[in-house]
Each structure stands twice: as C-alpha cells, then as structure tokens.
Amino acid sequence: MWLGRKQFTGRDKTDNPLLNHRLEQYVGRHVMVVEPIHNGIGKVRIGDTLWRAASEVDVAYGETVRIHSADGGLFDVVPVSAGHQQVNTDEKDG
Secondary structure, eight states, rough: OOOOOOOOOGGGOSSTTTOOOOGEEEGTTTEEEEEEEEEEEEEEEEEEEEEEEEESSSTTOOOOEEEEEEETTEEEEEEEOOGGOOOOOOSOOO
C-alpha cells in the first residue's frame, strides 16, 4: 500500500513557465511612476498595487517607465522615451 507521498514526474510541468514567478510576468510592461524615483528608488503602480522600483536615473512622478527586470519585490525600470510613452498596466507590451 502506498500512502502519504505523491511521485512527481515530468508530466506535472505547466505550459506557463512564469506561473510561479509572478514578478517576472510584468517584465516588458509600461507603468506609471507614482512616487518619484530619486537616488535610485521610487514606486510604480501596477493595477491597484504600489511596487518598489529602481532606476539608474531619476524619474519624475507621472512619467512612464518600462519594467526591465524583477528581483525580490523590486522592479528595475527604464524611462520610456517621449515618442513612445504609453501606460499599459493590463498586458505586456509587444
């Protein structure tokens, strides 16, 4: 009799590789700065949540940034050039 333990095999894999990497799902999105990024740190809004954001340059409130990467609850963002500004918090840019 086999009790208390499930054997995991390759068939348990998902077709969504970012399923358990929630923050990485936001990479590439354009979002708005809601707390100015000054001295490298500020905040962006995604949906109804505020997230910490880091940038190598200062970014003013209301400007659009693109999420470059995510690590431990911190997004690395880059400013979007004026000719390409677009706030899109519902789906990936592309």
